[in-house]
Amino acid sequence: MQKIKLTPRLQMCxxxxxxxTAVADIGTDHCFLPAWLVLxxxxxxxxxxxxxxxxxxxxxxxxxxxxxxxxxxxxxxNGLESIxxxxxxxxxxxxxxxxxxxxxxxxxxxxKDDRYNFILQPMSKSEVLVRGLYREGYxxxxxxxxxxxxxxxxxxxxKYSGNVQEPSPEFCYKTLLNPKANPTDKAFFEQMLRYxxxxxxxxxEYVGILGKLRKDF
Numbered sequence: 463m464q465k466i467k468l469t470p471r472l473q474m475c476x477x478x479x480x481x482x483t484a485v486a487d488i489g490t491d492h493c494f495l496p497a498w499l500v501l502x503x504x505x506x507x508x509x510x511x512x513x514x515x516x517x518x519x520x521x522x523x524x525x526x527x528x529x530x531x532x533x534x535x536x537x538x539x540n541g542l543e544s545i546x547x548x549x550x551x552x553x554x555x556x557x558x559x560x561x562x563x564x565x566x567x568x569x570x571x572x573x574k575d576d577r578y579n580f581i582l583q584p585m586s587k588s589e590v591l592v593r594g595l596y597r598e599g600y601x602x603x604x605x606x607x608x609x610x611x612x613x614x615x616x617x618x619x620x621k622y623s624g625n626v627q628e629p630s631p632e633f634c635y636k637t638l639l640n641p642k643a644n645p646t647d648k649a650f651f652e653q654m655l656r657y658x659x660x661x662x663x664x665x666x667e668y669v670g671i672l673g674k675l676r677k678d679f
Contacts, residue, residue, distance in 0.1 A: 466498045466528075470608040471583065471615045475556050477606065478581040478619045482506055483551035488541060488566060489513075489558055493521030493534065500533045509549060511539040541566035542573065556583035556617070560591030568598060573622065580620040588616060589634040589654075595620060596629040605638040607646040614650035631667075632674040641678065651678075 468476060472495050479485060479499060485508045487496045496508035510521050518536050525534050537544055542553070553573075555563045563582050567573055573580075580600070584591050595602065595618075604619040618637070635658060641651040655675060662668035 466494055466501065466524075468494060468498050469610050471610040471617075472498075472556070474606045474608045474615065474617045475554055475581050475583050476504075478579070478604065478617065479505060479552050479554070480579055483579075484508065484549060486511060486542070486545050486550040486553045488539070488545075488553065488555045489517075490521050490536075491517045491557065493524040493536070495554060495556070496534050497524050497528055497530055500530055501528060505552075506533070508534045509537055509545060510534055511537045511542075511545065513538065513540050542570040545570075547572035547575070551577070552579040552581065554581045554583075556581070557585060560584035560587035560589070564591050564594040567600075568594065574599060574624070576622050576624075578622070581617060582620055583615065583617040585615070588618075588637075589631075591618075592634040592637055593629055596627045599624045599626045601625065602637055607639070607644065607650045609646055609649060614646060614653055616650050631671045635671070635675060636678055651675075 476495060476499060481504060483505050485496055485505050487508060487510050490510035490512050493510040496510050499505045512518050518538060521536050525531055555566055563584055599622060600620050601623040602618045603621050605616060607614060607616045635654045639647040639651050641648040658668055658672045662672045
């Protein structure tokens, strides 16, 4: 039987998932992440959820191919709306924009509880996600970066702390990156610098942010 090999982006998310937990994978697409975690005996069970029926058909093929019907439940859900708070421990929201990830998390009435681990992997607008998290009392406890198909990506491990903060603009871009020591952090940070530099062409506010960020490069 063919094995599942995760892309570097999905592997980055998998590395944050705790052992022997129940996982919700929001926006599961082909269900590769939960299937891999179950096959590795890293988690006990999973809910693979997506808002659209077509990705769930692809997910069903993966579940059937590896005989995981008793361990992975497929569920059509708008974000976390159809997930009960007692069903999961770790929640992965990956492969979508940072604004949408924050909207999904912020719309969930039971998410503000420190028993959950949130693994969040924005494809864009990570700074918007970071700002929203801290304003709502969440904290980024760890961050990973990777190169996937020649493009840098990041993922955050997030917990609810209840400590509402207004993060500085430069923190929203740099977060926990260590570009001087980690090559993939450097690649992602360079991407952020280019983004801010482009914004600075039309905004004095971004000129100041760019100057502070370059001090850490």
